[in-house]
Amino acid sequence: MTGLPERARSRVRGATLVDVEHPLEPFWRGVIAYRLLTLLTVAGVTVYHLGSGYERPAAAVGVLLVMAAWTAVTSWGYLGGLPGAPDRRGRLALADLAVCVAIMATTPWVVRVDHLDAGGPGMGSIWTSGAVLACAVAYRVRGGTAAALVISAALVLSKERFGVLELGDIQLLVLAGLTVGFASHVLERTASRLRRLAAEQAAAAERERLTRSIHDGVLQVLAHVRRRGAEIGGAATELGVLAGEQETAVRALLSGSGTTDAHGRRDLAAALRILASERVTVAAPGRPVEFPAAVVDEVEGAVRAALANVALHAGPAARAWVLVEELPGAVEVSVRDDGPGIPEGRLAEAEAEGRLGVSRSIRGRVEEIGGTLTLDTGPDVGTEWVIRLHRGDT
Structure with missing residues (x-):
């Protein structure tokens, strides 16, 4: 496992290393799955209402194709992109939010007013909530809440109405942002503690190994010099004192006082x-x-x-x-x-x-x-x- 590149190690299945070093990877894969499922849902709804619910059916199909293409882009990006590449998923989540707002802004131009009056969805519909989840994973509670408010505002402005249906959608968006954001925060903090514990355990094991090795050599020699210096007296006494000081210092070092934790x-x-x-x-x-x-x-x-x-x-x-x-x-x-x-x-x-x-x-x-x-x-x-x-x- 230690010989694997960092990117490859993050994808090893069934290993504790995945959770500790990359705790949010399951959340990112969950965002991808959610985005794909909601895209299929929106596509089905769009096709079903294509003849009666849209002022410009061709434009509705065009927007749907843009959503499909952007889903492919975000799916690749949320997986982490190329191995070894910098993690830019936070920036991608913000771009995702902007694209969702732009798609929702096409609602007055594409969707018929009577369709919206009857409770029909605007452009993007539930697919746009994927950006809220992505921002929650990337930026925790604050990111999820802010993204939910942005999508909520875009929902009300694009449909030009605020009723019980819109209020319910807004509540779900805010709840999703808060829940996923908080879960991401807790998981990241837990992983940080596990990394620190693993580092401390590794340092303790190394100290134990060094203690066994040094005890049979350096410490015994220093202890012998300390005793002989006290026995001989004279100038040798000072050498014995210095040897005793170094013996104390080495024992303290082996006890872990020089350990650097996982945070440096x-x-x-x-x-x-x-x-x-x-x-x-x-x-x-x-x-x-x-x-x-x-x-x-x-x-x-x-x-x-x-x-x-x-x-x-x-x-x-x-x-x-x-x-x-x-x-x-x-x-x-x-x-x-x-x-x-x-x-x-x-x-x-x-x-x-x-x-x-x-x-x-x-x-x-x-x-x-x-x-x-x-x-x-x-x-x-x-x-x-x-x-x-x-x-x-x-």
Whole structure:
């Protein structure tokens, strides 16, 4: 199945993949079937009343032929057209609506007044409601309702009357637009959840496979280095601490904190929790703090760079705290240490000397994702970096 092209996979019968990746395909095929059946109905009615119901019988036959040709065009288009082609069925549904209105507009010119007075249908009749269904599938409730109102207006204007018969037709059109539109919305939302669940299950299976492989190698080596470093003491102690930090980080990654969901989003809080160690304390909300994966990657990189500066400049005994805080419309990530602080003018001096570590690793990352960065530092007060991310509609 995975070797099939996307278009071919959408037509595989009896597979869950059809419902998840292309949930509205049965609705589009239903629109096609409805359009074909209503065309046959209208053709039968037209032939039956051809001698008495039409002012211009030849024009009625001509309009019927146009309807047949347009049915063929929409049937091909609603099937999806050529394999691999862009999905333009929404635009086709709007064009279908316009064609239906044009066909209904021929009613005063083609159909006899006494035929309409007797309750006879106008041009297009029930066939035109196919455009309402198509718009409902393409644009959900709003599209179905709007299309129903357009066809209803065209019905009243073309027949130049508004009675019980027309009111009943309008009610059916609106009901069809609302029902099919709502059903399409629910089905698409359900399929989206299924896709997300399938992606999470695949990621969990991959993590399980990696966990078995890494546990027998990398994790055991890191755990051994951590223990031996503590036993030997001296300079080896620092190596043991670093090995322990990396062991914690790898275990956190394997637990799923780095997983990107089906919508390309990651949990920022979970991504930063893996940075916790004996010298680094991380506090974050218990619920997910989701951002696009690229944003989380850059924030994580900036925080790692800030923590690396703590280890490099504040000494091995310095401690650091990472805090993730949710604010109205924003999220703040602060990295604070208890070191001696950055002397005034030191960062500018480093940039002048061509050493752009802070600018590129921290400030550059934050600016790249549209965030803001502030620095609070001074002698004997430590250093605090604050990254502010605007949530908006993310």
